[in-house]
Amino acid sequence: MTTSSQPLPAPQPLDARLQTLDARPFLLELRGVEKGYAGRPQPTLTRINLRIPQGQFAAVIGCSGAGKTTLISLIAGLLTPDRGEIFFAGAPLRAPGPERAVVFQNYSLLPWMTVLENISLAVAAASPQLGRRSVREHARSFIDLVRLTPAADKRPRELSGGMRQRVALARALAMEPRMLLLDEPLSALDALTRAALQDELARIWGEMKTTVIMVTNDIDEAILLADCVYPLTRGPGATLGQPIAVPLLRPRVRTRLSRVPAYQRVHREIVTFLSEHATHFTHGEARFAGPGQALSKNGAVSSAPALEPGPLVAVAEKAAL
Amino acid sequence: MNTQHLKALFFPLIGIASVIGLWTLLSQTVAPDLPSPVRSWEESKRYIVDPFFKEGEMNQGIGRLAYYSLVRVAKGYALALLLGTPIGFLLGLSRSFTQAFDPLIQILRPISPLAWLPLGLILFQRSEPAALFTIAICAMWPTVINTAVGVRNINPDYLNVGRVLRLSRWQMLRKIIVPATLPYLFTGYRLSLGIAWLVIVAAEMLTGAAGVGGFLWQEYNSLVYSHIILAIITIGLVGYLLDRLMGLAEARFQRA
Numbered sequence: 001m002t003t004s005s006q007p008l009p010a011p012q013p014l015d016a017r018l019q020t021l022d023a024r025p026f027l028l029e030l031r032g033v034e035k036g037y038a039g040r041p042q043p044t045l046t047r048i049n050l051r052i053p054q055g056q057f058a059a060v061i062g063c064s065g066a067g068k069t070t071l072i073s074l075i076a077g078l079l080t081p082d083r084g085e086i087f088f089a090g091a092p093l094r095a096p097g098p099e100r101a102v103v104f105q106n107y108s109l110l111p112w113m114t115v116l117e118n119i120s121l122a123v124a125a126a127s128p129q130l131g132r133r134s135v136r137e138h139a140r141s142f143i144d145l146v147r148l149t150p151a152a153d154k155r156p157r158e159l160s161g162g163m164r165q166r167v168a169l170a171r172a173l174a175m176e177p178r179m180l181l182l183d184e185p186l187s188a189l190d191a192l193t194r195a196a197l198q199d200e201l202a203r204i205w206g207e208m209k210t211t212v213i214m215v216t217n218d219i220d221e222a223i224l225l226a227d228c229v230y231p232l233t234r235g236p237g238a239t240l241g242q243p244i245a246v247p248l249l250r251p252r253v254r255t256r257l258s259r260v261p262a263y264q265r266v267h268r269e270i271v272t273f274l275s276e277h278a279t280h281f282t283h284g285e286a287r288f289a290g291p292g293q294a295l296s297k298n299g300a301v302s303s304a305p306a307l308e309p310g311p312l313v314a315v316a317e318k319a320a321l
Numbered sequence: 322m323n324t325q326h327l328k329a330l331f332f333p334l335i336g337i338a339s340v341i342g343l344w345t346l347l348s349q350t351v352a353p354d355l356p357s358p359v360r361s362w363e364e365s366k367r368y369i370v371d372p373f374f375k376e377g378e379m380n381q382g383i384g385r386l387a388y389y390s391l392v393r394v395a396k397g398y399a400l401a402l403l404l405g406t407p408i409g410f411l412l413g414l415s416r417s418f419t420q421a422f423d424p425l426i427q428i429l430r431p432i433s434p435l436a437w438l439p440l441g442l443i444l445f446q447r448s449e450p451a452a453l454f455t456i457a458i459c460a461m462w463p464t465v466i467n468t469a470v471g472v473r474n475i476n477p478d479y480l481n482v483g484r485v486l487r488l489s490r491w492q493m494l495r496k497i498i499v500p501a502t503l504p505y506l507f508t509g510y511r512l513s514l515g516i517a518w519l520v521i522v523a524a525e526m527l528t529g530a531a532g533v534g535g536f537l538w539q540e541y542n543s544l545v546y547s548h549i550i551l552a553i554i555t556i557g558l559v560g561y562l563l564d565r566l567m568g569l570a571e572a573r574f575q576r577a
Contacts, residue, residue, distance in 0.1 A: 078481050096484045108478035112500040121496060125486035175486075 027179060027211050028052040028075065033084035035070055042236040043082065044070045050230060050240055052179075052213060057205055059222035060215040060240075061270060062232030068215035069105065071232070072183045075213060076102045089178065098126035101172035102181045106188065107164045109156040109171070116152045119143060119171045126175035142174040143167075145204065162193035169201070173208065182214035186221065195254065198224055206250065219270050223263060224252055231270055233277035241277065244269050354546060361547035368551060378531055379539045383555050390521050390532035391559070393449075397456025398517040402510060404457060405464030409509070412465065413472025414498070430462045434520040438527050448528035452521075459520045463512035471505025472498060504571075511567035518560045533559075 030050040036043030044067040052058050062068050073079040074086065077096035086093040088100065096102075101122075109118050119139040123130065130138065143152050146166040156164055165185060172180055185201075186194045202225055205212060216222055222229045223246055231241040247262050257263050341358050348355040356364065365383075367374075372384025411418045412426075434455050441451030475498060483497045525534030537552035 076481075076485060078484060095487075096481075097487050098485060100485070102481070102485050104478055104481070106478060108476075108482050110479060110482065110497065110500070112503075122486055125488055125492075 025054055026051045027054045027089060028213070029087040030075070031085045031087075033074060033081045033086060035067075035074055035079060035081050040236065044235055044238065045074075046237045047239045048084065052211060055209055055211055057212045057225055057227045058214070058230060059226035059228070060213065060230045060232055061219060061222045061274070062215070062217065062238065063234055063274065064217055066232045066235045067238045068217075068232060069183055072102065072181050072213070072215050075179075076100055076181050078102075098122070098175040099178045100181055101126075101175040101177035101179075103165075103168045103172045103183065103185045105183045105185070107156070107161075107168045109164060109167055111156050114153050114155055115143060115148060115159075115167050116140065118156070118167060119174050122171045123174045126177075139174055142170040145173065145207075146170040146200065160193075161189050162197060165189065165197060166200070169204070173204065173210075177210065179211045179213065182212065182216075184216055185214065187217065194221075199254070201225060202251065219267055219274075220257075222246075222270070223248070223266055224254060224257065229266070229270060231273045231277075234274075241273050244273075356547040356550070361550045364545070364547040365551040368548070379536060381531070381536075383533070383536075383551060386531065386533050386536050386552075387555055387559055389530075390525065390534065393452060393525075393530070393532060394456060394514075394517050394521050397453045397520070398460055398514055400453060400457035401461035401513055401517060402464055405461030405509070405513065406468055406506070408461070409465045409468025409506075410472060410494075410498075410502075412469035413502070419469075426462070426465065429458075430466075432459075434459045434523045435527070438524060442528075448530060452524035452528050452530060455524050456517050456520045460513045460517035463516065464506070464509040467505045467509030467512070468502060471502035471509075474505070475501040507567075507571040511564065511571050514563055514567050515560065518556075518563055522556060 028050070029052075030048050033048040033050075034043050034046045036045075048071065060068060060071060070079065074081055075093075077093055077100065109115075110121070113121065116136070116139055119142055120135050123135045123138045123142075127135075127138070140149075140152065143149055146169055148163060148166050148170065151159060151163060151167075156167065159167065165188075169185070186197050189197065198221055205225070214222075214225065226246055229244045229246060231244065232238050233241060244266055246266050248257070248260065248266075344355075345357055348357040368383040372382040374382045375385060408422075412423065437455045437458055438451060441454040442448065445451050445454060479497050479501055480493075483493045488496060521532065522534035522537065524530070525532045526538040529535055529538070533552050533555055537549055537556075540546070540548035540552070
């Protein structure tokens, strides 16, 4: 296990619980990372400490504008931090590379290429030793994986949003990355497509077990997919709060999930965190309210009972699903 | 045929008729040297009906003359694209190249073909390469500018895809930058062709080369004014057709 030279924020019981649950080595570590943009008085992200164990499905959750895309871009290596350090697999992270594949928010498929060509480009770049024919075969197998076989020779503009996102996912997976970075991958989709793709993502992750970092503003999505949720405070100057473990067994069944006490507690924890750290909540972001809860205008969650801490309870409930 | 179609046919006819009316009026009043439409037609008839006859260097059917001009334009235009495209990409890709050459380009751009041609004659000693030089140097600017703008406007996400894939510079250019710039490139090509055709007349007038422009100037000197009008109309029609053809080619690349 990599140990940080710089102490993390004061450890809390929840963090300790995480450490014991997850004894795997960290694949990614961010230490005191800060990133701002020219012309803005405050940095977008500040004091970001994050450690992602090998094989974890991590969800970073935050409001829109909190700096989620900035965080993903930093981890991808597309941006360099103003302060702090990022380590990937023990080495300082300097540049982007196919070992950290990104699924961009707006798909970013190359419109002049077919689905197969888009994915083949990624395969050829990630595995330069492959011959032309094997590149195609490899690409096709990933098109099959996301169930787009009939659309292999179509161009992105001929596909629906959901199909495009599948292609983007297939392209990222086809690089066989050590870490998959998902930047609000489903946020542009309608609710039904979104749900279908969440299930697809869960299925594929179950097969591949790649380390995943997904940023999202959808609490249900985070709980459905992630092993651990990392909440981001409201920007500018956003930082990460204590990680919240999701002690739910897989496969997680969307329809039954909301009745499981562990789910309800994790949900409540996230909502509470986000509301406490959202000084200027707007009406538009009422989506953070969970089932049976509503956000009042000042951002407080009404009818949310006090959190009952209890790592043991959480572990016990792993058997619940 | 509905009224929309009738209007689409009828209104352009009104436009043409009124210009012919004005032309007739001018030729009968203030400009007695200007041949009337009827006289112009009668004197030009042979050049149109038998467009490819040849009786000496300058006395040829209008089709043959237009062909000479088109060949000349094609050569000069090809040169303009060969020079303009790489310069445009360099301008779009390299900040230092832009800083070094952009001011120069802004100064060279508005220079008239009439100014370039004598320089071409000094440089190349013969009229044909001087004409090609003039066409190329005048016509390449829209290609240069549009390519540069196209490269600068590439969706940064596409470039990020290339960075994540760690593409080499050459692959980045071939797989991402060039295809992403194509729509702009073709707009530049179309504008360049328009200018190349505009320049041909000036170049031929000054060099006396056989072609529509040379013919126009020679007929002016021989006082056959109706042929000037014939040449003008031919230049306009050919230019229009070229633009439409490029427009079709461009539309094919704009869909992405």
